[in-house]
Amino acid sequence: MKINIAAPQIGQEEKDAVMEVMNSGMLAQGPKVLQFEEDFAKFIGTKYAIATSNGTTALEVALRAHGITEGDEVITTPFTFIASANAVLYTGARPVFVDIKDDFLIDPDLIEAAITPKTKAILPVHLYGSACDMTKIMAIAQKHGLVVIEDACQSHGSEWQGQKTGSFGTGCFSLYPTKNMTVGEGGMITTNDQPAYEKSLLLRAHGSKVRYYHDILGYNYRMTDLEGAIGIEQLKKLPKFNAARQKNAAYLNEELGKIKGIIVQVAPEGVTHVYHQYTIRITPDFGLTRDEVLAKLTEASIGTAVFYPLPLNRQKVYEDLGYKPNTPIADDLTAQVLSLPVHPGLKQEDLEYIVKTFQEMAK
Ligand SMILES: Cc1ncc(COP(=O)(O)O)c(C=O)c1O
Structure with a gap:
């Protein structure tokens, strides 16, 4: 990658x-x-x-x-x-x-x-x-x-x-x-x-x-x-690490937020977010499915991950314990979420490359 x-x-x-x-x-x-x-x-x-x-x-x-x-x-x-x-x-x-x-x-x-x-x-x-x-x-x-x-x-x-x-x-x-x-x-x-x-x-x-x-x-x-x-x-470095994550997330929110069909990760009211993961939602308006976007980012050598592809009540280990799917919003979001790099080691050019790759996909 x-x-x-x-x-x-x-x-x-x-x-x-x-x-x-x-x-x-x-x-x-x-x-x-x-x-x-x-x-x-x-x-x-x-x-x-x-x-x-x-x-x-x-x-x-x-x-x-x-x-x-x-x-x-x-x-x-x-x-x-x-x-x-x-x-x-x-x-x-x-x-x-x-x-x-x-x-x-x-x-x-x-x-x-x-x-x-x-x-x-x-x-x-x-x-x-x-x-x-x-x-x-x-x-x-x-x-x-x-x-x-x-x-x-x-x-x-x-x-x-x-x-x-x-x-x-x-x-x-x-x-x-x-x-x-x-x-x-x-x-x-x-x-x-x-x-x-x-x-x-x-x-x-x-x-x-x-x-x-x-x-x-x-x-x-x-x-x-x-x-x-x-x-x-x-721990001494954590505040600096978190500040870098927040800055990277702010840039991605600004740029990816302009693209139709992408819902960016804005901190909820009252929350100071430290962006352990920067997770966007790929909605049907984007034109490509989440999995198609994931494949294109992998092709472009950008590391991504789906946190998480299945809610716990749909995991086999929980189904075997008698759990039934009863959380429709969790079901919907597992199909849309995609986490992108946001870590403190990213350079501005990395962030720009991620944004450019999305802009090209959206064309
Ligand atoms: C939300 C959540 N809970 C619990 C854990 C378990 O932590 P560990 O992997 O250190 O055992 C993790 C780790 O990934 C996690 O993300």
Whole structure:
């Protein structure tokens, strides 16, 4: 590909930080992870942060730490990466899918109708680097006594009305290489809830506070100090990375927004978007289908991706569990979405080439 859909931004600072840990001989979870957790909590604006092995384990630990278990229901979106709902299944609880709005996010006005006596939590996903309407979601949660676990795996630094995602309920982040910041593979939980924090520490490390004494059934979901050291450096650069993504998205919105049949990705009212993905909709007015556009961009050596081609309630693994398609807006949008490169490594000429390729397709 001439232009990749994602490009991890690793500099000399990360390389030096890894070498320092290598030379220390202390590779497993240690002081670097602790510092990374402190820095991350400060950035998000929570009292606590707990580093884990990836975003999926962050979600599982957060759900378990809040007592989600067999027989419970957790309300979430079907328009997300499968880990959002699988983490619920791991606990023995059942995800309940609520449809989205045309901003790709769970429709808060449909949540209350999905609440049953078994509902224990709401798990909104701040997809693509956006932010859900946390005013409405927190009000519903409070009214019904529900826990809120935010899937912030794609939203490092995004804000709802000036407050960071991951700081409203208990937040879960992924640090996978395509994300706005990375450590390789890693995750982070953010919370102000002290009992959930303490339980998360136990769950992450085999239920152990004192070495070789185990209080509860836990796991090995730890982060290494090599990853912690990378995370410290990446977090320092995150505001700059996000600003570059916002600038790239603004240019694409301006130029692609002029083309008939393309709906560009404008941040919803109240959202500071960090454009983890820049996702447009190819509507019938464009003249070519989404898949035809995807093929033409691939031919032009421009990396693209469809996030996501199938809503979760249509995935075989969920069909086999008895789920039925019941989210028509998610169905419609999966047929139209196309994500384009927006990462901080793009040059102005790359952006111009993407726009020119679309202009030629539209002729
Ligand atoms: C919305 C969402 N949730 C959860 C995850 C899981 O994170 P990880 O891949 O780090 O396990 C991801 C990662 O892609 C994600 O995008």
